[in-house]
Amino acid sequence: MCGIVGYVGMRDPIPVILDGLQHLEYRGYDSAGVAVVHPAGIVVRKRAGKVAELVAAVAGDQALAGSTTGMGHSRWATHGEPNDVNAHPHTDCGGSIAVVHNGIIENYAALKKRLQARGHLFRSATDTEVLAHLIEDFRKTAPDLLSAVSAALREVTGTYGLVVLETASPGVMVAARLGSPLIIGVGDGEQIVASDAAAIVAHTRQVIYLNDGEIAEIKADAIRTTTLQDVTITKEIEEVTFDLSQIERGGFAHFMLKEIHEQPETIRNGMRGRLRADEGSVKLGGLEHVQERLAKSRRIIFLGCGTSWHAGLVGEYILEQIAKIPVEVEYASEYRYRTPIVGPEDVVFAVSQSGETADTLAAMREAKRHGALVLGIVNVVGSTIARETDGGIYTHAGPEIGVASTKAFTSQLTAMSLMTIMLAKSRGLSAADARVLTTELAAIPEKVERVVAQADEIRRIAQVYKDAKNFLFLGRGANFPVALEGALKLKEISYIHAEGYPAAEMKHGPIALIDEHMPVVVVVPRDAIYEKVVSNIQEVRARKGRIIAIANEDDHEIGALAEHVIRVPRTYGFFGPIVNIIPLQLLAYYIAVARGTNVDQPRNLAKSVTVE
Numbered sequence: 088m089c090g091i092v093g094y095v096g097m098r099d100p101i102p103v104i105l106d107g108l109q110h111l112e113y114r115g116y117d118s119a120g121v122a123v124v125h126p127a128g129i130v131v132r133k134r135a136g137k138v139a140e141l142v143a144a145v146a147g148d149q150a151l152a153g154s155t156t157g158m159g160h161s162r163w164a165t166h167g168e169p170n171d172v173n174a175h176p177h178t179d180c181g182g183s184i185a186v187v188h189n190g191i192i193e194n195y196a197a198l199k200k201r202l203q204a205r206g207h208l209f210r211s212a213t214d215t216e217v218l219a220h221l222i223e224d225f226r227k228t229a230p231d232l233l234s235a236v237s238a239a240l241r242e243v244t245g246t247y248g249l250v251v252l253e254t255a256s257p258g259v260m261v262a263a264r265l266g267s268p269l270i271i272g273v274g275d276g277e278q279i280v281a282s283d284a285a286a287i288v289a290h291t292r293q294v295i296y297l298n299d300g301e302i303a304e305i306k307a308d309a310i311r312t313t314t315l316q317d318v319t320i321t322k323e324i325e326e327v328t329f330d331l332s333q334i335e336r337g338g339f340a341h342f343m344l345k346e347i348h349e350q351p352e353t354i355r356n357g358m359r360g361r362l363r364a365d366e367g368s369v370k371l372g373g374l375e376h377v378q379e380r381l382a383k384s385r386r387i388i389f390l391g392c393g394t395s396w397h398a399g400l401v402g403e404y405i406l407e408q409i410a411k412i413p414v415e416v417e418y419a420s421e422y423r424y425r426t427p428i429v430g431p432e433d434v435v436f437a438v439s440q441s442g443e444t445a446d447t448l449a450a451m452r453e454a455k456r457h458g459a460l461v462l463g464i465v466n467v468v469g470s471t472i473a474r475e476t477d478g479g480i481y482t483h484a485g486p487e488i489g490v491a492s493t494k495a496f497t498s499q500l501t502a503m504s505l506m507t508i509m510l511a512k513s514r515g516l517s518a519a520d521a522r523v524l525t526t527e528l529a530a531i532p533e534k535v536e537r538v539v540a541q542a543d544e545i546r547r548i549a550q551v552y553k554d555a556k557n558f559l560f561l562g563r564g565a566n567f568p569v570a571l572e573g574a575l576k577l578k579e580i581s582y583i584h585a586e587g588y589p590a591a592e593m594k595h596g597p598i599a600l601i602d603e604h605m606p607v608v609v610v611v612p613r614d615a616i617y618e619k620v621v622s623n624i625q626e627v628r629a630r631k632g633r634i635i636a637i638a639n640e641d642d643h644e645i646g647a648l649a650e651h652v653i654r655v656p657r658t659y660g661f662f663g664p665i666v667n668i669i670p671l672q673l674l675a676y677y678i679a680v681a682r683g684t685n686v687d688q689p690r691n692l693a694k695s696v697t698v699e
């Protein structure tokens with residue numbers, strides 16, 4: 088989604104801003120722009136398309152030279168099509184105030200009407216432009232930019248992470264946040280504000296996280312933070328831990344491929360210091376203080392979107408079967424608008440890679456309002472969900488840059504598996520059974536390695552199906568969500584229509600789609616319902632569907648039933664999804680590559696969906 092980078096200091100801001108915007112490209116966007124402050128006015132340059140086009144357009148542009156304060160933005164269109172005019176920054180009537188904004192101004196139409204009636208001249212179709220004009224109005228009487236921005240924001244309904252510059256205050260950035268993340272990187276004689284630490288870590292690791300309702304006046308050597316009502320807030324400087332090398336491709340053709348290959352290591356990282364296989368024990372520091380309430384809870388509710396929702400569905404199978412706790416899994420976007428029945432007896436987990444997904448945040452706040460204990464399963468340290476929950480589990484997958492989520496999913500499943508063992512023990516699981524489970528879990532990274540090693544074979548299968556129009560993915564039990572996730576991966580990055588179904592549900596409708604052109608991917612491990620899934624495969628074969636089976640290494644029957652077989656090591660049933668999803672990630676990846684799509688930044692998608 089939209090990205091913000093602002094700079095104030097001693098250097099030329101443009102290289103810092105453009106480099107920052109490039110580090111935010113993974114979030115998904117459709118246009119970009121920059122602005123710098125000069126005493127004679129603010130200079131703005133904007134381009135539809137990629138940051139590279141903006142970089143080319145501003146190369147050698149002398150009008151941008153000589154400033155030490157500037158900002159940039161990458162826009163993911165909400166109001167108004169992606170073109171040069173609608174790209175940010177947006178300016179007021181006289182071009183002396185400029186704004187970049189992430190989020191949505193919900194009452195923009197009413198504000199725009201009012202401002203137009205007062206003579207303000209609008210140029211774009213965006214909601215953001217009203218901010219520039221509104222601030223212009225308040226600035227006429229406000230003592231400084233911060234006061235003017237505060238006054239304007241008090242009139243706004245909606246969400247924002249924004250940065251404002253003005254010609255009257257060279258050397259000052261004003262940044263404010265409500266529902267859309269902003270981080271200030273504190274440097275030596277310079278400050279960088281950004282919507283994502285990825286744009287900051289090349290310059291400093293010392294950061295201040297702005298909270299909702301906070302506004303900051305940022306100068307090269309000082310930061311003043313207040314509420315919109317001018318109450319001073321003292322902020323702590325924190326340290327960001329991730330390395331720049333983690334957000335580079337490291338020799339892989341795409342971030343997605345790199346992240347698929349990282350999974351043995353990221354799964355290990357998620358278990359490190361938490362899993363004692365020989366003792367059959369699990370220690371999760373972020374849950375220790377709530378362990379009793381968790382063990383006694385009436386039920387667990389997972390809230391999430393997309394891949395994180397799929398992880399919750401797998402979690403439901405694992406927790407109900409092993410820990411015997413009732414689990415519900417909810418689309419976060421639906422949950423908040425259906426007056427959920429939830430209370431202090433319930434434990435809610437917000438599941439999110441980014442920790443910034445607007446729907447998930449809103450849903451967990453709703454659950455909190457009803458008194459539920461709200462915890463997180465989150466990847467990005469210091470993200471809003473992580474900070475607003477009462478504890479939880481960091482998944483430690485490291486930065487995920489590919490828009491299609493891969494390593495975050497397997498790390499979420501790892502966290503849920505660990506939590507399951509911990510809870511099951513506190514609810515009566517025997518030490519011997521716990522040891523069996525912890526030993527199984529500890530063996531997973533090596534099994535994932537064995538599947539990743541088959542990438543070449545999966546690439547050959549992808550070549551066969553690259554021109555398919557539709558795909559069906561089938562699985563049963565805990566592998567049903569794996570089928571959903573496999574279908575999501577394929578449609579996101581290859582634009583092939585794909586659906587996931589519980590294998591037995593196929594005969595209730597989707598079977599009508601099956602003919603000799605329909606590839607059907609079936610996850611069919613040798614578990615208690617193996618024979619049932621084989622029957623479903625027979626139903627597909629009888630209608631000439633083309634079977635790609637994800638089957639165990641020691642399954643000697645499946646070869647006769649499937650056109651292609653991808654082998655996965657046998658894994659204890661409920662942990663199987665962590666291994667079984669890997670071939671589906673690789674299949675989606677290689678099909679997308681064969682079709683020539685933009686794998687890491689697929690059309691219309693954003694890495695972190697910070698609007699409702």
Ligand code: F6R
Pocket residue numbers: 391392393394395396438439440441442443444447490491492493575576579694695696
């Ligand atoms: C799928 C994907 C999305 C995200 C969803 C939730 O590949 O990336 O479906 O899973 O937008 O995002 P997080 O987990 O950041 O809350």
